[in-house]
Amino acid sequence: MSAEACELAGPRGRSFWVPLFGAWLIALVATAGAVFLGEVLGMTPCVLCWYQRIAMFPLAVLLGVGLLDADGRSIRYALPLAWAGWCIAAYHCLIFWGVLSEGLIPCGKGSSCAEADLQVAGFVPIPLLSLIAFTGILALLWVANKRVKT
Amino acid sequence: MNKNWAVFSTVAAVVVAFIAGAVIFKDRSKQEVTQALQASSGALVRAHSPVYGNPAAKVTIVEFFDPACETCRAFYPIVKGLVNASVGEVRLVIRYAPLHTGSDMLVKILEAARLQGKYWEALEKVMTPQPRRAAHVNPQMEPIWGLIADIGLDVAKAKSEANSPAIEQLLSQDLADMKALKVRRTPGFFVNGKPLLDFGEAQLKSLVDQELKKLKAP
Numbered sequence: 001m002s003a004e005a006c007e008l009a010g011p012r013g014r015s016f017w018v019p020l021f022g023a024w025l026i027a028l029v030a031t032a033g034a035v036f037l038g039e040v041l042g043m044t045p046c047v048l049c050w051y052q053r054i055a056m057f058p059l060a061v062l063l064g065v066g067l068l069d070a071d072g073r074s075i076r077y078a079l080p081l082a083w084a085g086w087c088i089a090a091y092h093c094l095i096f097w098g099v100l101s102e103g104l105i106p107c108g109k110g111s112s113c114a115e116a117d118l119q120v121a122g123f124v125p126i127p128l129l130s131l132i133a134f135t136g137i138l139a140l141l142w143v144a145n146k147r148v149k150t
Numbered sequence: 151m152n153k154n155w156a157v158f159s160t161v162a163a164v165v166v167a168f169i170a171g172a173v174i175f176k177d178r179s180k181q182e183v184t185q186a187l188q189a190s191s192g193a194l195v196r197a198h199s200p201v202y203g204n205p206a207a208k209v210t211i212v213e214f215f216d217p218a219c220e221t222c223r224a225f226y227p228i229v230k231g232l233v234n235a236s237v238g239e240v241r242l243v244i245r246y247a248p249l250h251t252g253s254d255m256l257v258k259i260l261e262a263a264r265l266q267g268k269y270w271e272a273l274e275k276v277m278t279p280q281p282r283r284a285a286h287v288n289p290q291m292e293p294i295w296g297l298i299a300d301i302g303l304d305v306a307k308a309k310s311e312a313n314s315p316a317i318e319q320l321l322s323q324d325l326a327d328m329k330a331l332k333v334r335r336t337p338g339f340f341v342n343g344k345p346l347l348d349f350g351e352a353q354l355k356s357l358v359d360q361e362l363k364k365l366k367a368p
Contacts, residue, residue: 017153025160032164040172042334067157 016072016147023078023140024063030133031060037126048092052130055085059137072148075141082141086134092127179332183345186332193327194340198320200244200269203233207241209361211354214328214338217257218250222337223277228351232358239362246324247336254321259294261317262308263301271301 034053037043045053059081066074094100187194194212211229215222233240248254256276263272275298299305311317331338339346341357 021156024157028160028164032168036168036171040175064157064161068154070153 016075016144017067017070019140019144019147020063020067020075023137023144024060024067026133026136026140027056027059027063030056030130048088048095049126051088052085052092055081055088056133075145075148079141082134082137086131086138089127089131089134093125093131096125096127180347183332183347186330187343187345190330191343193330194343195243196323196327198323200264201241202230202244202270203241204238205241207236207239208365209236209240209358210243210342211240211358212243212245212340214245214247214333214336216247216249216253216336217260217273217276218253219336225337225351226277228354232355236362239365240358245327246321247328247333247338248321249336256294257321258312258317259298259308261320262312263298263303265311266303266308268301268303272298272303275301
């Protein structure tokens, strides 16, 4: 470990930088992936996809800046976004699998949130990918947050 | 500095992966279009389609067209200009790709106008109010009839003919051909059977020029 890393470490000696980096990497890949699906593959995002994008895109920027300054407070600012995104993704999954009815949300315009089209490589639903990404981000932010506090 | 470097190089890696993915996908979809064209070249021009310009012209621009598409509207004067400037050497064949909500109804109105010999007049009228309907949600059809009334159309006759089985059949054939040729966006251009792979005004013009030059070559 470099001298800089020791400086960042809490009393127990473990740096929050690595889990923060992991959370940021997930957000960055998810952002690039969402833009790729929308702009390159030409899939029209539905309403719920847009709300998840609104939560995910700033995470890629916010956590990135937090990493550059090794700023532990960035975790605090990122958590509400990650939770909001997680809740929308979970709700979207329930709609996608038909547990909840789509009639509850206004999906009239654009593409449907329950459409079978929302799949990558033919079988992985995009809302599930989103839920996995937000879950990973939350878990890593939780680890990073603990290391900042201790 | 070491860690900042890790952040920047990760960003660079993701950007490179994104661009590489986009290039690969574009290449693959180009191949797909070329293959679809080879498999169903007969789907490109049908006898039922409206033709602008000299019907016997040697260069044929096929346009998959949606009367409610803004880009189609923007390209209309460009394509018309290409046909007019060629003095009988280029013709335009209109195929329908009604991708917007209500576009199929617009197509039926246009085809009904064509039965009365007022096709191009109706087309230009129909495209004029487009910006107001830009949201494409629940387009109002009644005002369209009012709009094209002043081109000297027998509206009552056109209204009854718009829903004729012949027009219905033309529309479904165009839709089937659009799918067979993998046209997913409008306007979709083909010049003498060659797809316009890189979309743009200059690209379309150079594709037409290329075909015109072939004509002049001995």
